[in-house]
Amino acid sequence: MYVSDTKIAMVDDHHLFRRSVAEFINQNTRFTVNVQASNGKDFIRQFRGAELSDRPTIVIVDANMPEMDGFETAAWLQKNEPSVRVIVLTMNNSEAAIIRMIKLGAAAYLYKGIDAPELFAAIEAVENEGVYYNDYLPRDSPPPEERPASITWYSITEAERELVRRLCSEEDSIGMAKDYKMTLKSFEALKASLFAKFNVSTRIGLVKVVLKNRFVE
Structure with a gap:
């Protein structure tokens, strides 16, 4: 056996x-x-x-x-x-x-x-x-070579880098939307435009790419 x-x-x-x-x-x-x-x-x-x-x-x-x-x-x-x-x-x-x-x-x-x-x-x-992908841990964090070649930590603006840092924290979107003086719908659109730059579709995917590339410790 x-x-x-x-x-x-x-x-x-x-x-x-x-x-x-x-x-x-x-x-x-x-x-x-x-x-x-x-x-x-x-x-x-x-x-x-x-x-x-x-x-x-x-x-x-x-x-x-x-x-x-x-x-x-x-x-x-x-x-x-x-x-x-x-x-x-x-x-x-x-x-x-x-x-x-x-x-x-x-x-x-x-x-x-x-x-x-x-x-x-x-x-x-x-x-x-070494990993199991599902809805909570999505397979949408491509390896670096699959990301747009122009994207590096310093090719985005400081405002975008600050948003990335906050999205990689445990803050909720409602609180961040209030800080940005936006409706939740507008804030979700802002997030989506940032996700597109990193070739991901979710906040979890963004966190995984950022950690993998050590953009944010």
Whole structure:
């Protein structure tokens, strides 16, 4: 029988949900959930205490948890264990949360309402390709050679660079529209014109291009 070396941690404070998902994943012999934790602190304790060969290479984490949430957990992994891939499985599908997790290196962002095939597809994609694309993490951030050759950080205006910086933060569009003294509809048009310059169609796509090219740290 084929036994996978892919070990997974399931980090979620909802015990029944966590156990159910872990048991379901374990039915697939390619993966083993060998760490279950109710928050980031619990996960780190178990991770540090495990033998190197038993440490998970993929961590499925909820965004919102008590004591140490998914954002803090992803930040810890990014700093201390960057080779460990993070899959976010959460009810929090706000744009700000997605942007924050992308900046923390999340390899997949999933809503808890997904069905089983998508969960396994995400795990397999993250394991084999390092990332899973979906509506939350769209495949619209082309590599640099596919962007218009004229676009560099300094080929856009300072005003446009400032807007890019704000769009790469966790600010919401309503607040930014008010700052720009625009209606939301006009602000969305302004964003769309900026997206076109970077050859992307969404704010998430812009964030990915900007981070990949280190336009904004």
